[in-house]
Amino acid sequence: MVESESRAPEAMGRTETVMQAIRRRIAGHALAPGDKLPSIRKFARDMAVSPSTVVEAYDRLVAEGLIRPRAGSGFYVSAAMAPVARPDALPEVERAVDPFWVSRQSLDGGREMLRPGCGWLPPDWMPLAAIRRATRAAAKTDDAVLVEYGSTRGSPALRRLLVRQFMAQGIEAGAEQVLLTSSGTQAIDLICRLLLRPGDTVLVDDPCYFNFRALLRAHAVRVVGVPYTPTGPDVDLFEEALATHRPRLYLTNSALHNPTGASLSPRTAHRLLAAATAHDVTIVEDEIFADFEPEPSPRLAALDGLNRVIRIGSFSKTLSASIRCGFIAARPELVDGLIELQLATGFGGPSPLAAELVFRTLSDGSYYKHLAGLRSRLVRRRREMIAELAKLDVHPWTLPRGGFYLWCRLPRATDAAEVAKSALRDGVVLAPGNVFSVTQSATDFMRFNVAQMNADVLKLLQRTLG
Amino acid sequence: MVESESRAPEAMGRTETVMQAIRRRIAGHALAPGDKLPSIRKFARDMAVSPSTVVEAYDRLVAEGLIRPRAGSGFYVSAAMAPVARPDALPEVERAVDPFWVSRQSLDGGREMLRPGCGWLPPDWMPLAAIRRATRAAAKTDDAVLVEYGSTRGSPALRRLLVRQFMAQGIEAGAEQVLLTSSGTQAIDLICRLLLRPGDTVLVDDPCYFNFRALLRAHAVRVVGVPYTPTGPDVDLFEEALATHRPRLYLTNSALHNPTGASLSPRTAHRLLAAATAHDVTIVEDEIFADFEPEPSPRLAALDGLNRVIRIGSFSKTLSASIRCGFIAARPELVDGLIELQLATGFGGPSPLAAELVFRTLSDGSYYKHLAGLRSRLVRRRREMIAELAKLDVHPWTLPRGGFYLWCRLPRATDAAEVAKSALRDGVVLAPGNVFSVTQSATDFMRFNVAQMNADVLKLLQRTLG
Numbered sequence: 031m032v033e034s035e036s037r038a039p040e041a042m043g044r045t046e047t048v049m050q051a052i053r054r055r056i057a058g059h060a061l062a063p064g065d066k067l068p069s070i071r072k073f074a075r076d077m078a079v080s081p082s083t084v085v086e087a088y089d090r091l092v093a094e095g096l097i098r099p100r101a102g103s104g105f106y107v108s109a110a111m112a113p114v115a116r117p118d119a120l121p122e123v124e125r126a127v128d129p130f131w132v133s134r135q136s137l138d139g140g141r142e143m144l145r146p147g148c149g150w151l152p153p154d155w156m157p158l159a160a161i162r163r164a165t166r167a168a169a170k171t172d173d174a175v176l177v178e179y180g181s182t183r184g185s186p187a188l189r190r191l192l193v194r195q196f197m198a199q200g201i202e203a204g205a206e207q208v209l210l211t212s213s214g215t216q217a218i219d220l221i222c223r224l225l226l227r228p229g230d231t232v233l234v235d236d237p238c239y240f241n242f243r244a245l246l247r248a249h250a251v252r253v254v255g256v257p258y259t260p261t262g263p264d265v266d267l268f269e270e271a272l273a274t275h276r277p278r279l280y281l282t283n284s285a286l287h288n289p290t291g292a293s294l295s296p297r298t299a300h301r302l303l304a305a306a307t308a309h310d311v312t313i314v315e316d317e318i319f320a321d322f323e324p325e326p327s328p329r330l331a332a333l334d335g336l337n338r339v340i341r342i343g344s345f346s347k348t349l350s351a352s353i354r355c356g357f358i359a360a361r362p363e364l365v366d367g368l369i370e371l372q373l374a375t376g377f378g379g380p381s382p383l384a385a386e387l388v389f390r391t392l393s394d395g396s397y398y399k400h401l402a403g404l405r406s407r408l409v410r411r412r413r414e415m416i417a418e419l420a421k422l423d424v425h426p427w428t429l430p431r432g433g434f435y436l437w438c439r440l441p442r443a444t445d446a447a448e449v450a451k452s453a454l455r456d457g458v459v460l461a462p463g464n465v466f467s468v469t470q471s472a473t474d475f476m477r478f479n480v481a482q483m484n485a486d487v488l489k490l491l492q493r494t495l496g
Numbered sequence: 497m498v499e500s501e502s503r504a505p506e507a508m509g510r511t512e513t514v515m516q517a518i519r520r521r522i523a524g525h526a527l528a529p530g531d532k533l534p535s536i537r538k539f540a541r542d543m544a545v546s547p548s549t550v551v552e553a554y555d556r557l558v559a560e561g562l563i564r565p566r567a568g569s570g571f572y573v574s575a576a577m578a579p580v581a582r583p584d585a586l587p588e589v590e591r592a593v594d595p596f597w598v599s600r601q602s603l604d605g606g607r608e609m610l611r612p613g614c615g616w617l618p619p620d621w622m623p624l625a626a627i628r629r630a631t632r633a634a635a636k637t638d639d640a641v642l643v644e645y646g647s648t649r650g651s652p653a654l655r656r657l658l659v660r661q662f663m664a665q666g667i668e669a670g671a672e673q674v675l676l677t678s679s680g681t682q683a684i685d686l687i688c689r690l691l692l693r694p695g696d697t698v699l700v701d702d703p704c705y706f707n708f709r710a711l712l713r714a715h716a717v718r719v720v721g722v723p724y725t726p727t728g729p730d731v732d733l734f735e736e737a738l739a740t741h742r743p744r745l746y747l748t749n750s751a752l753h754n755p756t757g758a759s760l761s762p763r764t765a766h767r768l769l770a771a772a773t774a775h776d777v778t779i780v781e782d783e784i785f786a787d788f789e790p791e792p793s794p795r796l797a798a799l800d801g802l803n804r805v806i807r808i809g810s811f812s813k814t815l816s817a818s819i820r821c822g823f824i825a826a827r828p829e830l831v832d833g834l835i836e837l838q839l840a841t842g843f844g845g846p847s848p849l850a851a852e853l854v855f856r857t858l859s860d861g862s863y864y865k866h867l868a869g870l871r872s873r874l875v876r877r878r879r880e881m882i883a884e885l886a887k888l889d890v891h892p893w894t895l896p897r898g899g900f901y902l903w904c905r906l907p908r909a910t911d912a913a914e915v916a917k918s919a920l921r922d923g924v925v926l927a928p929g930n931v932f933s934v935t936q937s938a939t940d941f942m943r944f945n946v947a948q949m950n951a952d953v954l955k956l957l958q959r960t961l962g
Binding site for chain 1: 558559564574599619624635641647657661665820842844847858863865
């Protein structure tokens with residue numbers, strides 16, 4: 031295989047100029063499909079660049095399929111011009127406020143949008159220096175990590191690191207009980223595919239993360255909500271739901287619950303697990319916000335020992351949402367079924383390169399300091415935002431011990447969906463209560479991401495709610 | 497956020513030594529949970545390293561959860577030692593030879609195994625220099641690419657590049673018709689989730705890629721095989737199957753079909769599409785081996801214009817299987833449904849960082865030269881292996897025009913599954929015919945990956961078949 035040497039940035043700029051010149055000629059029909067391109071020597075003279083720049087530009091246009099080489103005879107236009115770029119989507123103010131509403135508007139809304147409704151931190155809150163270090167190191171890593179599929183469970187080094195973290199939380203598991211996935215959501219999806227059949231019933235918290243609703247809808251299961259209290263689900267109603275609906279699964283966040291920011295109390299945790307055991311229900315405990323906790327709160331996985339509890343998590347909230355990697359820790363029989371399902375539906379395990387980047391960042395000594403700094407910064411930001419929102423008579427339902435969410439009741443029974451629709455016209459994505467509610471009983475609630483709030487957002491809220 | 501400065505490699509080596517020393521003390525019960533660690537100053541003296549090295553080692557052990565800091569009081573062992581490493585899996589000679597057999601043995605078999613049955617090239621056949629260049633460049637890319645979720649369809653730059661390649665192949669599509677996914681397999685899985693319901697019927701080629709069988713089993717659909725000829729599926733039998741089974745979908749590789757290496761003839765392509773149109777069947781055309789073709793063969797997507805044909809592909813075979821990225825090109829209404837399904841089941845689009853690495857490698861002028869070199873190398877290797885296999889009376893069913901597969905009939909009606917089981921005991925993973933066959937009619941066939949063959953594999957075959 032022939033590979034050209036690496037090039038200096040200024041040479042890349044000139045190459046791009048030559049490529050643009052050819053693209054324009056094709057777009058303007060000065061060059062038609064089948065036409066021969068100017069010779070390298072001549073075009074280099076015309077463009078006042080070196081012949082090697084034109085060679086590079088032609089090579090890259092070949093890579094794009096726009097031109098083709100013919101042996102010994104130069105380069106030819108291979109097809110009509112590339113289509114005119116169209117935007118994927120504009121803010122869609124008419125789209126229904128359903129469980130996809132917040133994610134679609136937040137992900138596709140364009141850079142200029144404000145996103146107090148989204149579920150992630152701004153980039154400059156993330157451990158960028160450690161990630162850049164990890165990426166530079168990965169450029170020198172083993173060939174196999176860069177190009178091969180890797181093992182079915184994913185990176186042994188990252189799984190061993192996770193198992194050591196689990197031990198510290200009182201959860202004993204072997205690395206073979208951990209399966210890496212492409213994301214936390216994909217982890218839950220695999221579990222649902224393994225354990226659920228259409229028509230089964232699943233319990234969730236009311237309110238719960240809106241994407242749990244979207245995911246369970248894709249599985250064509252019945253979803254029953256259990257009212258959530260500041261110390262976890264209402265256990266009496268949970269028991270009642272177990273008896274009445276005979277669910278197969280209960281899906282929850284024990285620590286820093288989305289959207290409320292609440293965490294399980296020890297007593298609720300114990301009663302929940304006892305009830306689930308009595309009714310033989312599997313629990314999926316989503317740990318995605320766990321690293322934001324100042325001290326670990328009770329974990330169902332620790333009480334249960336990964337027997338009927340399946341732990342899932344990812345690194346998207348505290349490390350990177352771009353380096354996609356999640357995990358499942360479960361009892362061994364389940365892992366074997368999950369491996370086959372992940373092979374059948376995604377082939378291979380998760381990206382070895384992604385796992386390497388996560389592993390390098392996590393085992394960089396700076397990472398836990400980053401977390402400590404992040405937690406302090408969030409404490410301050412939560413306090414500020416609680417004060418600012420109070421001026422608008424907007425108050426949190428509970429005071430979270432960590433994380434970036436505030437679940438707030440709006441004054442005068444305001445319809446949050448109407449506020450969100452109106453805010454979208456002003457370029458602000460909000461997260462109205464009912465997208466989180468199976469029973470649609472959170473009409474006047476709103477979830478705020480304190481890290482994404484600023485003066486413009488507060489002004490807009492003041493206009494809308496004032 | 498506090499992040500420590502980057503460290504020189506030799507410092508990392510010393511840090512690791514200190515970490516190992518602490519791990520050994522904990523493993524040997526010299527330090528028990530709750531015990532205080534030696535002070536930084538003292539341990540630096542004992543280990544003859546600088547105090548900053550011990551600080552770094554302790555920080556990383558904290559990140560692993562093995563020890564915990566207490567404000568103003570030093571570091572303490574936080575839990576029992578990490579569990580003893582156990583291997584995930586050993587070669588499983590007793591496992592049934594089912595559609596998962598080849599992938600599990602190939603992925604989990606360990607580095608010392610030989611893999612003439614696997615579906616990928618050895619690392620040194622891949623464009624490693626370009627990938628390393630792309631990774632180095634990615635370490636300096638925008639913050640958002642490194643840490644954010646990205647848009648729901650995935651990287652606009654990569655989608656525009658794909659669209660330009662499609663144009664060159666006569667397929668007109670807007671970038672908004674392209675959805676990036678985590679892999680080619682996940683692309684097919686999303687399409688199946690959108691279009692199929694349990695009990696639907698799907699047509700595949702007989703033989704076909706074994707993972708199509710595993711994937712369709714996960715969807716609980718009926719799978720009907722259409723006998724494959726050296727110019728594509730037998731069209732008369734395809735039409736008969738359409739009339740008899742009323743399938744919803746036909747899933748195929750038009751170019752360099754897996755496992756046979758055959759490609760569609762123009763006449764077969766036209767007749768197939770006409771029959772699918774008459775019976776209103778959707779076709780999923782998996783292009784995963786397309787870049788191995790010396791000249792493009794007929795494409796159903798080009799004939800049809802992405803109307804009833806959905807094109808999928810990935811970069812795992814020619815670029816990297818570790819940087820996981822696939823794509824779907826389809827008509828706009830389908831893309832919208834697929835976006836919501838990908839959000840619900842994976843959250844966000846595919847990794848922005850993976851898409852950036854693919855984009856940078858593809859638009860590196862060296863990539864198409866790499867492909868040209870790869871094709872020539874494979875021509876030579878195929879020729880050599882055909883000659884070597886002929887000595888064992890093993891002959892290809894057809895002569896592929898590209899790629900790395902040879903689909904061969906074994907002499908004297910030998911049972912390929914028995915040969916494969918026996919080879920596994922000798923550390924060689926083979927791909928026996930029936931894992932590819934819905935009708936189990938390929939008992940005496942074997943798929944060979946010419947790039948993974950060597951003298952040891954040939955010797956083993958000689959022993960087994962001789």
